Amino acid sequence: MPQVLGSKVSINETKTHASHGIEREGKTITLVPFIFTRILARDGKEAMPWNANSTLKDTLLYEDKKITFSESLKKGDTLTFTLGVQLLTAKGAKALGLENNAEVKKFRIMKRERFKF
DSSP states (O other), X not given: OOOOTTOOOSSSEEEEEEEEEEEXXXXXXXXXXXXXXXXXXXXXXXXXXXXXXXXXXXXOOSSOOOOOOSSOOOTTOEEEEEEEEESOOHHHHHHTTOTTOHHHHXXXXXXXXXXXX
């Protein structure tokens, strides 16, 4: 099976989702999630990994990356960080004939961490 340089996924479009929330003075502030995405392609069109020869979009983390949110952290805040993965998008599931399979479209939490400031 041909591989795209640096490929870490085995499906057309993988969305790795980082969700964040801040607890401040007993209230939770939900921040807009940042979605890490890699879309593989062949001849400029989305393709499954076994057919791909290039990458259309790649926002995955490979090194230090700065993500700016609308809220700034203050002393006493608690930041909740959630990292998870969705195996297939609705479009990818349909292409593979799996549109009725909820398991492949389910968001799976891989890591949840709380940080106090």
